[in-house]
Amino acid sequence: xxxxxxxxDTEAMxxxxxxxxxxxxxxxxxxxxxxxxxxxxxxxxxxxxxxLLRRRDLVFPWAIGLFAAFILLCGATHAMxxxxxxxxxxxxxxxxxxxxxAVSVATAIAxxxxxxxxxxxxxxxxxxxxxxxxxxxVAERREAESRARQSEATLASFxxxxxxxxxxxxxxxxxxxxxxxxxxxxxxxxxxxAALEGLGPRELLEAEAAAELVFQFDACFTAREKRDFETLVxxxxxxxxxxxxxxxxxxxxxxxxxxxGEAPRLLGSLxxxxxxxxxxxxxxxxxxxxxxxxxxxxxxxxxxQPVNIIGLWADRARATIAAGGAAPLRxxxxxxxxxxxxxxxxxxxxxxxxxxxxxxxxFDAAATAAATVEIAxxxxxxxxxxxxxxxxxxxxxxxxxxxxxxxxALLHLLENARDAVLRRRAADxxxxxxxxxxxxAGAEPGRVVIAVxxxxxxxxxxxxxxxxxxFVTSKDxxxxxxxxxxxxxxxxxxMGGRLAWANWAEGLPxxxxxxxxxxxxxxxxxxx
Amino acid sequence: MSMPLRVLxxxxxxxxxEVLQEGLxxxxxxxxxxxxxxAALELAAAGAGFDVLLTDLRMPRLDGxxxxxxxxxxxxxxxxxxxxxxxxxxxxxxxxxxSGPLRLLTxxxxxxxxxxxxxxxxxxx
Numbered sequence: 007x008x009x010x011x012x013x014x015d016t017e018a019m020x021x022x023x024x025x026x027x028x029x030x031x032x033x034x035x036x037x038x039x040x041x042x043x044x045x046x047x048x049x050x051x052x053x054x055x056x057x058l059l060r061r062r063d064l065v066f067p068w069a070i071g072l073f074a075a076f077i078l079l080c081g082a083t084h085a086m087x088x089x090x091x092x093x094x095x096x097x098x099x100x101x102x103x104x105x106x107x108a109v110s111v112a113t114a115i116a117x118x119x120x121x122x123x124x125x126x127x128x129x130x131x132x133x134x135x136x137x138x139x140x141x142x143x144v145a146e147r148r149e150a151e152s153r154a155r156q157s158e159a160t161l162a163s164f165x166x167x168x169x170x171x172x173x174x175x176x177x178x179x180x181x182x183x184x185x186x187x188x189x190x191x192x193x194x195x196x197x198x199x200a201a202l203e204g205l206g207p208r209e210l211l212e213a214e215a216a217a218e219l220v221f222q223f224d225a226c227f228t229a230r231e232k233r234d235f236e237t238l239v240x241x242x243x244x245x246x247x248x249x250x251x252x253x254x255x256x257x258x259x260x261x262x263x264x265x266x267g268e269a270p271r272l273l274g275s276l277x278x279x280x281x282x283x284x285x286x287x288x289x290x291x292x293x294x295x296x297x298x299x300x301x302x303x304x305x306x307x308x309x310x311q312p313v314n315i316i317g318l319w320a321d322r323a324r325a326t327i328a329a330g331g332a333a334p335l336r337x338x339x340x341x342x343x344x345x346x347x348x349x350x351x352x353x354x355x356x357x358x359x360x361x362x363x364x365x366x367x368x369f370d371a372a373a374t375a376a377a378t379v380e381i382a383x384x385x386x387x388x389x390x391x392x393x394x395x396x397x398x399x400x401x402x403x404x405x406x407x408x409x410x411x412x413x414x415a416l417l418h419l420l421e422n423a424r425d426a427v428l429r430r431r432a433a434d435x436x437x438x439x440x441x442x443x444x445x446x447a448g449a450e451p452g453r454v455v456i457a458v459x460x461x462x463x464x465x466x467x468x469x470x471x472x473x474x475x476x477f478v479t480s481k482d483x484x485x486x487x488x489x490x491x492x493x494x495x496x497x498x499x500x501m502g503g504r505l506a507w508a509n510w511a512e513g514l515p516x517x518x519x520x521x522x523x524x525x526x527x528x529x530x531x532x533x534x
Numbered sequence: 535m536s537m538p539l540r541v542l543x544x545x546x547x548x549x550x551x552e553v554l555q556e557g558l559x560x561x562x563x564x565x566x567x568x569x570x571x572x573a574a575l576e577l578a579a580a581g582a583g584f585d586v587l588l589t590d591l592r593m594p595r596l597d598g599x600x601x602x603x604x605x606x607x608x609x610x611x612x613x614x615x616x617x618x619x620x621x622x623x624x625x626x627x628x629x630x631x632x633s634g635p636l637r638l639l640t641x642x643x644x645x646x647x648x649x650x651x652x653x654x655x656x657x658x659x
Contacts, residue, residue: 307592310619311547314641318553321645325560340549388546388594 019094026091033091040084047081050074065127069120076113079106171276174262175223177269181206182223185271194278215239219257226259227270233259236279254280293493297414308351312344319344366501368528369409370402371454372445378413379443382420391424396444403447403454406528407501415497415505416443418490419458419521426462426519437461438516447527453503454525460518464509474505494523502526539656540564542584544574544601545617546593554588557645563652571596575604586656588648591618602636610634613655617643 026032051074058067058074083106086099128136165172171191175182183206184191192199195210207216207223218237226233239253256279262271319341323334376395383393405412423441430437438461447454465473474491495505503525511517541563545551548569555565566582568574572595578584587605591598598616605612610633619641635655639648 307619310641311550314617314619314643315547315549315553317642317644318550318557322553322557325557337553340553344549388592389597390595 016094016096019096021090021092021094022087023091036091037088040087044081044084044088047077047084051078051081066120066124069116072109072113072116076106076109079109082106168275169277173274173276175259175272175274177223177227177271178206181208181220182227182272191276194276212240222257222259223272226261226272230261230270232261233257252280253278254283297493305351305355309348312347312351316341316344366407367409368404368406369412371405371412371456371525372397372401372403374409374412375416375443375445375456378416378420382417382424382441386424389424389428390439391427392440393420394440394442396442398445398447403445404528405454405501405503405525407525411497411501412523412525415494415523416456416458418494419523422490422521423458423460423462423519427460428462430461430463437463440516450524452527454527456523456525457520458523459510459520461516462518464512464517464519465507470509473507491521498523498525538562538564539586539652540566540584541652542566542568542574542577542582542587544568544571544587544589544593544598546570546590554643554645554648558649558652561645561649563649570594571598571601574601578605578608586613586615586652588615588617588652591616606633615639615648615651615655617641617648 023033054070054074058064058070064070083103086102090096090099165188168188169190171194172188173184173191174186176185183204184202187199187202192202195202207219211219215237222233222235235257237255237257239255256277257274259272259274262273264271319337323337326332326334376397379393379395386393420441427439427441431439440461442459444457444459445454449455474495491505498505503523505521505523507519507521510520541558543551543554543565545554546569551567555567558565566577566584568577570593571589574589575596587602589598589601602614612634614634614636616636616638618638637651637655639651
């Protein structure tokens with residue numbers, strides 16, 4: 007076995023050119039071929055290295071580095087082949103080949119497990135498609151963002167210009183505080199928005215109103231449900247610029263959806279409804295006074311006749327007695343008769359007063375309607391008005407509520423019918439003057455209908471759409487308050503019923519209006 | 535006093551009409567009775583002579599207001615006394631055109647008050 011020194015000792019070996027017998031054609035063929043291969047092999051790793059340096063984002067850069075080293079070494083073995091043509095440094099050549107072999111094998115081994123991962127890399131086309139899809143998504147998002155911005159601008163404009171005071175409340179460590187408020191809110195408190203934000207109800211309102219608001223905020227935070235309530239606020243105490251005295255505030259609170267973990271917030275709207283409440287109270291008061299006034303006038307008229315007769319006859323009897331005449335028996339009989347008439351009137355008034363109790367009861371709509379129609383018939387007989395009642399037959403029509411209120415509602419309709427008929431007759435004395443009240447049960451299932459039909463020409467088209475609204479009347483100034491129908495409708499609603507109307511027989515002599523009181527039958531229908 | 539004053543009385547309540555007639559006759563008036571406005575109008579049309587109209591307001595067939603208007607159409611200066619169960623909110627002005635004297639009495643009526651009213655409306659000329 008030759009030693010290591012023997013391997014390096016080149017004196018004992020011949021250069022590779024000897025094998026080629028120094029034939030210049032063969033020598034040059036090898037030199038040029040190996041030179042070209044070496045140069046080519048060296049140029050490739052150069053490209054790879056430049057690529058590695060310039061593209062830091064390449065996948066598996068170490069594999070490319072390995073490739074570069076493997077090709078560089080392959081080039082070096084070809085260069086060595088040229089060298090050994092003239093110099094027999096076969097040991098150096100062997101070492102170089104061994105290194106090349108090691109790097110080649112390492113590269114080959116490393117490449118196989120890499121194959122599936124390389125195959126799974128997206129192709130350029132796939133990347134282009136992904137890119138296009140991403141671009142579309144980006145465009146869509148931009149559009150959505152623009153829409154969101156626009157919608158936010160609209161909402162912001164609402165927030166700024168709405169006459170209701172709007173606010174956002176945050177649960178703070180010291181209790182709820184106003185986070186954001188709108189100009190209407192600022193106006194209500196007469197303060198700048200910046201000064202208001204961060205304050206709580208306790209800093210802005212008197213103790214009682216503040217406690218109520220804090221209670222409502224807390225309840226809304228806890229229940230996470232919409233709340234709707236009214237509070238009374240003393241205007242002096244809160245120092246607002248919005249009028250004096252006690253104000254009614256109508257507030258609506260809704261929980262705001264927000265990210266998990268953030269302090270919960272509420273959106274609130276606050277409206278000063280003092281005027282509305284005042285007008286409502288006034289409306290009720292006006293209606294009450296109108297009712298009382300009409301009742302007093304009716305009572306005064308009913309009572310004036312018997313009182314008048316009693317007074318005149320008593321006066322006459324006194325004169326007779328004073329003159330020493332016969333005992334005035336007839337006068338006494340007249341006085342007694344008229345006193346009974348007054349007594350009956352008083353009894354009817356007591357019945358009315360009893361009916362005003364707040365408890366509802368089941369009563370016979372047929373009997374009430376009949377009694378009411380009888381009152382109207384007697385009262386208006388003198389005016390030449392015909393008031394007729396059409397009943398479906400014997401038997402009760404039980405409804406729930408208060409008989410006095412049904413009587414009142416029916417009287418309002420009868421009075422309207424009478425006014426319409428009289429007005430028409432004033433213009434046309436030959437016009438029919440008839441009011442027909444008809445009761446039907448079961449035309450609508452489970453309901454009784456009391457229809458008041460007149461020959462007053464019908465509701466004028468101009469006021470037809472709003473006739474059930476307060477203060478709308480077809481009567482002359484001073485003749486009607488415009489409250490009869492709303493009151494009647496309100497009474498019916500309280501009994502679970504409703505009011506409907508229509509004109510009928512238009513263009514015929516008996517043209518008029520028909521108003522229908524529709525009530526639910528109590529206990530499921532007619533009872534014998 | 536030469537001639538008694540003649541009163542045309544329109545009143546639909548029989549008992550009131552009866553006692554008023556007796557009282558007025560005792561007070562020296564002559565009384566023509568009519569049970570409603572229409573009857574009073576017919577009496578006047580038939581040529582019945584009277585100096586003053588005494589009338590109720592609410593009456594069947596023809597009410598007091600209409601009766602006054604119709605009679606005043608013929609005799610604009612006819613004196614009138616009205617008896618009513620309720621005072622119309624507009625006052626007596628709405629009852630006539632102001633051409634003749636008119637008094638409004640609300641029930642209950644007392645006879646002496648009625649007599650003075652009748653005298654008052656007829657003393658104008």
